Amino acid sequence: xxxxxxxxxxxxxxxxxxxxxxxxxxxxxxxxxxxxxxxxxxxxxxxxxxxxxxxxxxxxxxxxxxxxxxxxxxxxxxxxxxxxxxxxxxxxxxxxxxxxxxxxxxxxxxxxxxxxxxxxxxxxxxxxxxxxxxxxxxxxxxxxxxxxxxxxxxxxxxxxxxxxxxxxxxxxxxxxxxxxxxxxxxxxxxxxxxxxxxxxxxxxxxxxxxxxxxxxxxxxxxxxxxxxxxxxxxxxxxxxxxxxxxxxxxxxxxxxxxx
Amino acid sequence: xxxxxxxxxxxxxxxxxxxxxxxxxxxxxxxxxxxxxxxxxxxxxxxxxxxxxxxxxxxxxxxxxxxxxxxxxxxxxxxxxxxxxxxxxxxxxxxxxxxxxxxxxxxxxxxxxxxxxxxxxxxxxxxxxxxxxxxxxxxxxxxxxxxxxxxxxxxxxxxxxxxxxxxxxxxxxxxxxxxxxxxxxxxxxxxxxxxxxxxxxxxxxxxxxxxxxxxxxxxxxxxxxxxxxxxxxxxxxxxxxxxxxxxxxxxxxxxxxxxxxxxxxxxxxxxxxxxxxxxxxxxxxxxxxxxxxxxxxxxxxxxxxxxxxxxxxxxxxxxxxxxxxxxxxxxxxxx
Numbered sequence: 001x002x003x004x005x006x007x008x009x010x011x012x013x014x015x016x017x018x019x020x021x022x023x024x025x026x027x028x029x030x031x032x033x034x035x036x037x038x039x040x041x042x043x044x045x046x047x048x049x050x051x052x053x054x055x056x057x058x059x060x061x062x063x064x065x066x067x068x069x070x071x072x073x074x075x076x077x078x079x080x081x082x083x084x085x086x087x088x089x090x091x092x093x094x095x096x097x098x099x100x101x102x103x104x105x106x107x108x109x110x111x112x113x114x115x116x117x118x119x120x121x122x123x124x125x126x127x128x129x130x131x132x133x134x135x136x137x138x139x140x141x142x143x144x145x146x147x148x149x150x151x152x153x154x155x156x157x158x159x160x161x162x163x164x165x166x167x168x169x170x171x172x173x174x175x176x177x178x179x180x181x182x183x184x185x186x187x188x189x190x191x192x193x194x195x196x197x198x199x200x201x202x203x204x205x206x207x208x209x210x211x212x213x214x215x216x217x218x219x220x221x222x223x224x225x226x227x228x229x230x231x232x233x234x235x236x237x238x239x240x241x242x243x244x245x246x247x248x249x250x251x252x253x254x255x256x257x258x259x
Numbered sequence: 260x261x262x263x264x265x266x267x268x269x270x271x272x273x274x275x276x277x278x279x280x281x282x283x284x285x286x287x288x289x290x291x292x293x294x295x296x297x298x299x300x301x302x303x304x305x306x307x308x309x310x311x312x313x314x315x316x317x318x319x320x321x322x323x324x325x326x327x328x329x330x331x332x333x334x335x336x337x338x339x340x341x342x343x344x345x346x347x348x349x350x351x352x353x354x355x356x357x358x359x360x361x362x363x364x365x366x367x368x369x370x371x372x373x374x375x376x377x378x379x380x381x382x383x384x385x386x387x388x389x390x391x392x393x394x395x396x397x398x399x400x401x402x403x404x405x406x407x408x409x410x411x412x413x414x415x416x417x418x419x420x421x422x423x424x425x426x427x428x429x430x431x432x433x434x435x436x437x438x439x440x441x442x443x444x445x446x447x448x449x450x451x452x453x454x455x456x457x458x459x460x461x462x463x464x465x466x467x468x469x470x471x472x473x474x475x476x477x478x479x480x481x482x483x484x485x486x487x488x489x490x491x492x493x494x495x496x497x498x499x500x501x502x503x504x505x506x507x508x509x510x511x512x513x514x515x516x517x518x519x520x521x522x523x524x525x526x527x528x529x530x531x532x533x534x535x536x537x538x539x540x541x542x543x544x545x546x547x548x549x550x551x552x553x554x555x556x557x558x559x560x561x562x563x564x565x566x567x568x569x570x571x572x573x574x575x576x577x578x579x580x581x582x583x584x585x586x587x588x589x590x591x592x593x594x
Contacts, residue, residue: 052488076491083485090481090536100479104491108478110269136536143576151484156490195530 001064002026003160003191004079008058009048011031018044020215022058024163026191028159031205033196036212037236043084043164045212049193050162051075076104079152084164084195086145091138094148100121101155117132123155129182143174150181161185163194167201179205199236203227203250211235223250233258269540271570272533276547280328287324288316290562304385322456326448327557327571328514328550329456331522333463333512335549336542337505338523340470341393343477343538344501345400348528348586349410352509353520356416357392361513363420363427365389366440371428386462386510392416393506397498446517446572448557459511465509470542471502477538519572520551521579528586 002025009022019041034042040202051067060067062078070078080101090247096109098120107116124130127147132140140148146166153161166182167175179201182192186207189196196202202209203223211226212217213235216221219226227250232240239255288300295303295312303312304321308367334352341350341443348455352358356491364384374381399412405432424444431437474499486492511517534540553571557577 049490052485071491072488072493073491077490081486083483083489083490085483086486087346087483088481089483090531090538092481092536096537097482098536099260100490102481103475103479108539110540185269245353 002061003028003063004023004049004162004193005061005064006045006049006058007060007062009045009055010057011044011048011053011055017215019048019055022048022217024210024217024220026160026193028189029186030207031186031192031194032208032210033194033202033206034210035202036197037197037252040212040235041215042212044215046081046164046193046195047160050081052081059245064082073104076156076158077157079160079162080156080158082149082153082161082163082166084168086149088137088145091136093134093136094131094140095124095130096122097137098129098151098155101152104156119157123151125156126184127151143170143177146170146174146178146211147181150178158193159189160193163192165195165197167196167198171253174215175201192252197229199232199240199254203252222248224248227252266465269534269544271396272544273547275434276544276551280547280551280554283551283558284324284328287554287558288320290558291315291320292561312540318452323448324453324554324557325456326451327426328517329459329463330448330512330516331526331549331551331553332546333466333508333549334519334522334526334553335471335526336467336546337508337512338549339527339538339541339545340473340501340505340521342527343474343480344397344495344498344539345409346480346483347409348377348531348548349583351523352389352393352505352512353518354410354414354417354583355392355396356420357389357506357509358513358518358520359417359420359424360392361385361389361510362443362518363424363507364391365513366427366443369436369439370431371564372428378397378454378548382459382462382514384509385514386507389510390503390506390514392420393502397475397502401498413500421452441571443513444572445570446519446568446575448516451515451566455515459515462511462514466504466509466511467546469500470508471547473497473504474539474542477501477542481538515570520576521551521583522552522575525579526552526585528582 005025007023009019011019015239020196022045038245040063048055051060056070063073067075099107099109102108102116102119105116105164107113112120116118123219127150129147129151132144168179182194183205186192206223209223210217218235219231224244227242229240229242232238239258243251289295289297299308299312300316302308302317338351342348364387365381368381368384395416396413400409428437428440456576476492479490479492484494527545530548531541534544556569556574560571560574563569
């Protein structure tokens, strides 16, 4: 069963179609990236898929269930969500933030029953947070915070992680570190869907790219199949050199905006 | 992993606050214009001693200290709940204009002579005023992400309520009702009867129960509203519970004591670092500390040798406003 299956999703606001007829399915163990220019509808599509917005048309299914029929808690058990803005209200210790990943199970800061404690411990280990466990969140660097958010998403043990720009505003090392952690998470049988703006990262880490432009999905496939100079010109309006190596690895070099 | 020591520490904090409350309660029973030694006070409390002692304890001092404690607890709890919901340490019934609006509605019942209609009229009016203001602030909070805007709306609401209060006072038919209204504005627990407590209690208990029932959701909100929904929180329900709870509790406190400011900021702020900043765990100790602060402050206004007794609300603002400025000046993680 696919972790997420969306079919014919459409949504408009203020007389403008933000997402039109979007369909795709995510299989366990795959790292899928949603790419497209600003305002192409990526975040709206994610919110529709998670049931945070009610679609005008179409359906989204999480592990086979129509998301609009699920309670918030049931959704949380099927998909962990890392939104684009991740403001922390209070300077809490890292361990308590990761513990929030167990909210849907009744756990939380200072109240982790057996299963909860094990899940949190695993997520902490996967994101290498042991040295930071008791640090206050407001003393962490951007890269460290990104790992904390990923850990609390992993602590949910949901079969799907959806992340909106998880690597934005990170320096190059942390960008790769975060992508590596997501790739590891798919290795454990999860499906990951991430909005990513950096095309180099997309070409390097994604198993599959879903291309969006003006609310439509315009291409869907492996980086080797879909990352072409023509597509970069039509979707992002840039001139680029794309080279596909013998083993299928793709490298992208952006020359500049297209005329 | 780290659950157990943390829980022990929070348990210890709450126990210590309860012990301090018991101590201050006893102190409040013994101190006053006539000083009762502890043994006589205890004797009278448990139904013995002279008739005069029993009257002093049961009809004057106990209702007064309990009123101070309940009001402090309601304000500490409401402050902690609103702060968790709005993700902002400066949110508080006083700052957001909730207390002022409740006091306005309470005064209006006095001004129009509605308070004689029944003993529940005043608490009902105060609670209605508190709910209306909390609703306005919460609606504004949903439209704006800006903390500054929110505080400014609270300031505006406060000022408008104060202006209408001033109007009522301006038009007051006689000095007696004027003095009554001034009392509501300044905030005091002097001369409260057991009946006053009884009629405010249902609102207070209902509000407290709603706030406590919704406390886990406040933990989730630390990550932001969108992420909290992703964690499985029903955001709409969470907002309604906290707003209703804070409105009921604040309304009850205003019905009992008039508007008393800043307790709702100071109490949660002081205990927050001791519960590792978890907005769910702040609620209980914030209520206990709020009670402690007002009970102690009320002893202070009773024993201070001033010509006319200081009002509790005046003292609370004198102590609390500087703390508000201090918190505002050094807050971290501004969002």
